[in-house]
Amino acid sequence: MSARIVMAGGGTAGHVNPLLATAHELVASGCDVTVIGTEEGLEARLVPAAGLDLVTIPRVPLPRRPSAQLLTLVPRWRRAVDRCAEALAGADALVGFGGYVSTPAYRAAARLGVPVVVHEQNARPGLANRVGARRAAVVALTFASTPLAARAGRTQVVGLPLRPAIADLARRREDPDAARGAREEAAARLGIDPSRTTVLVTGGSLGAVRLNEAVAAAARDLPEGAQVVHLTGRGKDAPVREAIAAAGAADRWLVLDYLTTMEDALAVADLVVCRSGAGTVAEMTALGLPCVYVPLPIGNGEQRLNARDHVGAGGAVLVDDDDFTAEAVRTRVWPLVGSDRLVEMARASRDLGGTDAARALADLVIDAAEGRIRR
Known part of the structure; x- marks a missing residue:
């Protein structure tokens, strides 16, 4: 059987990356x-670039306070659901990753009787997936502690589907020789010394001003023998470069606003x-x-729970x-560099990770599509 699968999710890299990793499988x-x-989210660029068909629907956020948008909510919602229903016609399963896109897709799937698989990436689930989980054939979780209600026996912990490049690097890191080779190859591409203890600072593609400012302000105290790779976020590199130069640390501090090969x-x-x-x-x-x-201090507190x-x-x-x-960097970050505690932390981290979430989630979707998971 060649199953026809519809996937719903987008807006941010947090939704698009696991969607694409699962789509690959x-x-x-x-x-x-x-x-x-939607036409506004990252998926508008990344999904077609991955060679996948993209159906766009109107973005229908629920207004948080009375506004003119509230008057048009019902017709916009109906249009989104109808558009999802068109995309789901003849589908064997829908897999949703949450966000604005998933809610109308879950509603359309219920209307058509298409089995649904929900994947929740956060420790604290969003509204869309709380709705979708009620009728889902199976709910797949990244974190075992996520309180997402589903019918008995319908919840499975699979982890978060990883981008292929990250999954490949994770496998290489399981072998010391392969890990050393990956490190040396990446260091050569970045133009840094692979033998130095390296601190990576990143706030994601958009950057994090708080991280940029605090770490750069402590640059003068960077431990001897260490180096920093600092990804500032697009357009946020100039102040960091100035601070690093003033601290006399530029020879051990690689500043980039964005890196397409994050795996390096x-x-x-x-x-x-x-x-x-x-x-x-x-x-x-x-x-x-x-x-x-350093959890983002906005939203519903999911970043603290994720960690x-x-x-x-x-x-x-x-x-x-x-x-x-800057004082926290001096007293809580720099002392870890080259320490026995850092070795222990690395060992503890290795015991937690998994690399097969995309395959595990894809298998659940195929099982739902082929009727091996009853609705």
Whole structure:
């Protein structure tokens, strides 16, 4: 059977990357894959670039306060559901990753009787997946502690589907010789010394001003023998370059605003300073990397919860955004560099990670499509 699978999700890299990783496995299994997204999200560029068909629907966020948008909500919602129903006609299964796109897709699937698989990436689920889980054939989780209600026996922990490049790096890191080779190759591409202990600082593609400012302000105290790869976010590199030059640390501090081959930065990292989005945490644990997490202090607190298991296992430390200052870098980050504790953190991180979530989720979707999971 060549199953026809529809996937729903988009907006941010946190939704698009696991969707694409799972789509890669589904296509490799002979499935025909269509993606439902919007014209505004990252999926508008990344899904076609991956060779997948994209069906766009109107973005229908629920207004948080009375506004003119509320008057048009019902007709816009109906148009989105109808458009999803057109994409789902003849589909064998829908897999949703949450966000604005998934809610109308779940409603259309219920109307058509198409089995649904929900994947929730965060430790605290969003509204779309809380709705979708009620009728789902199976709910797949990244974190075992995620409180997402589903019918008895319908919840499985699979982890977060990783981008192929990250999954490949994770496998290479399981073997010391392969890991050394990956590190040396990546260091050569980045133009840095593979023998130095390397701290990676990243706030994601958009960057994190708090991380940029605090770490750069502590540059003068960077431990001897260490180096930094600092990904500032697009357009946020100039102040960091100025601070590093003023501190006299430019010869050991690579500043980039964006890196298309993020796997290179991860291949050379010994310690990572970063936010704790679900995708980030999944990649860090899959790669066995010690982390200093600085959770984004907005939203519903999911970033702090995402980091909980990694921190609890001893593989990471957590510093609140308000507390992440230059002094915190001097007293809580730099002392880890080259320490016995960093070795212990790396060992604890390796014990947490998994690399086969995309394959496991794809198998669940195919099982639902072929009727092996009853609705």
